[in-house]
Amino acid sequence: MATTTSSASASLASVTLEVADLDAARRFYSAFGVDTRIRLRASEAPSSGFRGFAMALTVSGPATVDAFVDAAVTAGATVVKPAAKSMWGYGGVVQAPDGTLWKLATSAKKDNGPATREIDDTVLLLGVADVKATKEFYVGQGLTVARSFGGKYTEFAAGPSSPVKLALYKHRGLAKDLGVPVDGSGSHRIALGGTGNAFADPDGFVWEA
Template sequence: MAHLVRTDRPDRCSVGSARRYRAARSRNGGAVTGPAPDGLRVPVADPAAAAQFYADVLGADLVGNGATVDLHGTGTVEFVSAEHPLSRFPRVVVTYVLDQPSEVEDVTGAASARGAEILKPAKKALFGSFSGTFRAPDGLVWKLASDKRKDNGRAASEPKPIETSLILGVREPTASRSFYTSLGMQTDRDYGNKYIDFVPAPGTARLCSMPGAALAKDVGVADSSEASDVAFVHRTSAAEAERLLAAAATAGGHVLPDASGAQAFADPDGFRWLVVTQ
């Protein structure tokens, strides 16, 4: 069945893109190139407590030293100790696409019970979607969404995402698209300066972009023009890391030093990428 898509509704774009994931990979020979976001690194006062929130709310597995959560195979969130945790909207929204509307309600309720700030209660939206937003205790803003207005089956007792996406609030999505395609990413859904996303690699989140003010309004927070405090993590080979850093510098980004020892670059909007060699 065809789905109507509103380009000012990032939950609709993410859900629609998830349904075309395998087809897009097939067109690209099954491979996705470029800096796939394997994880998101977030500065917090208490990494273990931040990670436990997601273990409780999302049923996510704790990995490594217990300060990283695995979002059911759709990427990770890593928490690092910092004197200055997130204090403002980081211009990134994590969209967590679920199957049933009642799953959206259940996860929203669990988040609220464990200290999250509900920004927009979960409810039916125009054109058949169901969504809500919250700010986690660590400061990350999440959007939970389903492409259904009502359940058409039994909700899972432990809901797992169809897809996870990271939406960047940028100055101009078309300029952001030019930068990331220069690094090797493949555009999937393109609505010009309203919304653009890229084909995800298996086991990673989908990268998306939309105007910062529109993104902030959609999730119910004040916009911020300051540099984001979160960082994206990409794991790759040493040779590919060298290629990415050179391509980023040529395309208008900036190669940066990083205290963790990883190689790093920033895109033209200031979003940092940590390139970890394996």
Template sequence: MLSLDAIELGVPEVPTAREFYVSALLSPATEDDQTVRLDLYGTGQVGLRDVKELADDLEAGPDTSGFRGYVMSYIVRQPREVQVLVDAAVAQGATVLRPPKKGFFGGFSAVYRAPDGAVWKLAAPTKKDTAPAADPPTPTETGVLLGVADPTVSKVFYTALGMTVDRDYGTKFIDFVPAKGSCRFGLMTRAALAKDAGVAAAGTGFPAAVLTSRRASRDEVDAVLSVAATAGADGVSTAAEDGSGGYAGRFTDPDGFTWTISSP
């Protein structure tokens, strides 16, 4: 029932953020009156929107400080592609939080903070290169990891909304099977996620992100919102016309992350 189809990031200046992400992710972008959309090669979508406008929509203040409680995930095929993307991000003003390196148990990863404040983890499943880097390096999957109070409790909430667990390591890490063309979605404790990203866990204010699930019909939107309310979501809104011919409503999960449920 619920899938993570897009992640909308609030940014201080949309044109500046557009320039950064198009260059850092080597991704094509389209835009409408409010939002720049980065097409992540069939693995979901990231939207860039003015953070004050996004906060106003949620009736929240736009100020934020410290760790925002989530990490964006971008998976490529091999280590040299991680390096290519990190170099591209740094050239556009990103700050490296964890330099590219081999993992203790496997894989290769790096973490950076984008100029807008979002934290990104780039990773490859292998420690060794087997071919030249793709030009451009395209992701095999993208996603977001949320820092929550207790992943096992959050799992109950999200499975009630129809998500299927993929890997379950209890309080250490849980993620869900992504629908085709959507983003992977995972859960860690806030402290563990911050440590993995190389940042302090403390943080306050607006997280500058909204998670989006796109449904095929208005009835499906209403059904998701109804189940969310029953499962313990806060701030469940009644879906309504969104001003562009679409139909959408929102809820906030038990850890304070906001979802938009929409239909064209």
């Protein structure tokens, strides 16, 4: 059963992807069409396999999903999970040249109009060991729960000026949903900007003030 909680006012303010080639990443994300929703900075921190997170774009229909997949692939991304219909709608997964996984999805199974380049929601999906415990940790940090489905999924309320929402999945479940092996090591290669104090969550994701 879904639950809704409202309490404090802290929130996710920004998402910074750490990339090996900053200029190449800027070109890719500009062509992909999400450059205004993320930040980039250079990093040589070792990282291999599944980094424990993914970025997700929710759009209006299948044609728009395909348009974003095509734009990503043209700019240098690799298709991890071809876009296809599912019981939840339509979607697929691509991997950016910097290694970040992007899920493109819509709840619609049919198009009501032509493809657009409009994004309804951008969501940062964190794969965590214990969704319930990490949810309570974030509530303690001041985030507000918007939706929660037991130990499977939690979504937090977006900040008034943030272009990205935060959501929690089970680590193994997120890897399965994305179509990648669950194992990974090294840096997450991501930093979260918050409206409160700096901290690291139970799974090692770093928040910067």
